[in-house]
Amino acid sequence: MSEALVQVEGVHKVYRRGSAPPIDVLQGLDLTVEPGEFLALMGPSGSGKTTLLNLIGGLDRPTSGRVTVAGTDLTRASGRALARWRARHVGFIFQFYNLLPVLTAARNVELPLLLTRLSRAERRKRVATALDLVGLTDRAGHYPAQLSGGQEQRVGIARAIINDPTILLCDEPTGDLDRETGGEILDLIAALNQRHGKTVIMVTHDPRAAERARRVLQLDKGALVEEAAA
Numbered sequence: 001m002s003e004a005l006v007q008v009e010g011v012h013k014v015y016r017r018g019s020a021p022p023i024d025v026l027q028g029l030d031l032t033v034e035p036g037e038f039l040a041l042m043g044p045s046g047s048g049k050t051t052l053l054n055l056i057g058g059l060d061r062p063t064s065g066r067v068t069v070a071g072t073d074l075t076r077a078s079g080r081a082l083a084r085w086r087a088r089h090v091g092f093i094f095q096f097y098n099l100l101p102v103l104t105a106a107r108n109v110e111l112p113l114l115l116t117r118l119s120r121a122e123r124r125k126r127v128a129t130a131l132d133l134v135g136l137t138d139r140a141g142h143y144p145a146q147l148s149g150g151q152e153q154r155v156g157i158a159r160a161i162i163n164d165p166t167i168l169l170c171d172e173p174t175g176d177l178d179r180e181t182g183g184e185i186l187d188l189i190a191a192l193n194q195r196h197g198k199t200v201i202m203v204t205h206d207p208r209a210a211e212r213a214r215r216v217l218q219l220d221k222g223a224l225v226e227e228a229a230a
Contacts, residue, residue: 004068005167005199006033006056011065013051013222025051026062027222038193038200040213047219049203050171056201057090057169058082070166087115091160091198093189095172097152099144105151106131106140109158116163130158134188150181157188161198168192170202174209186212 008031015023025048033039041049054060055067058074067074070089077085099108106127113123131137134154144152153173160168170189174182190212192198202213210216218225 003035004032005035005037005070006031006201007066007068008032008052008056009066009068011052011055011062011067013048013055013060014063025222026055028065029222029224031217031224033199033201035199036193036197037215038190038213039202040210040216041201041203041219042205042207042210042216043219045205048222049219052219053169053171053201053203056167057092058086087112087163089166091163091165091168093153093157093160093168093170093173095175097144097149097156099152099155101144104141104143105136105147105155105158108144108155109162112159112162126162127158130162131155133161134158148181149177150184153177153181153185154188157185157192161192165198167199167201170200170204172204173202174204174206179208182206182209 008029011026011029012024013026015025029052031052041052043049051060055062055074056069058069058077061075065075072085074082109127109130110123113126118126128137131140134157136151136154136158139147139151147155168189173189174185177185186209189200189202193200202209204210
């Protein structure tokens with residue numbers, strides 16, 4: 001068996017707010033994800049799905065336990081080191097596309113590359129490749145307001161893959177889309193997994209979306225309670 005890409009060991013995440021009792025969102029959770037997997041995380045609101053995704057993406061730290069991704073112990077890395085690590089290894093795809101309305105599709109996709117030392121010509125080449133991959137070459141000069149919801153999400157996906165990340169973290173990527181458009185986005189995410197070998201972890205409430213994954217895990221009250229093949 002190949003070395004695990006994601007290793008979550010005994011992780012607790014506790015939130016404290018004022019005098020209210022602490023909330024243990026994740027309760028000693030363990031999870032292993034192999035390279036090339038497509039994993040769906042399901043469960044009711046408040047079960048810890050997005051919290052777990054944020055820990056794997058280095059956006060948050062556990063209260064206790066250990067999170068290792070792509071050979072890096074995220075619980076010990078400094079804030080600056082985590083930022084560099086995310087830029088290299090993680091592509092985020094969100095329910096709401098988080099595009100800057102004053103930038104064209106191409107410029108929105110290019111944003112992560114502005115933190116690199118790539119030349120302008122190389123950045124443009126990568127942007128063109130990413131937009132072609134998501135089928136939006138003819139929309140490169142359009143602004144978000146000129147795009148449909150599905151097209152905006154495709155721009156978000158192009159931006160997520162522009163740095164050739166190791167892992168794609170998707171938080172309800174079809175939650176703001178109609179069924180047909182959502183299916184097209186899931187086709188694209190599945191293609192990134194199957195044809196391009198990207199490891200995908202997707203949080204979703206939608207059983208139809210979860211069916212695209214190769215493995216489905218159910219979270220309830222901060223614990224993994226069920227595992228089922230899609």
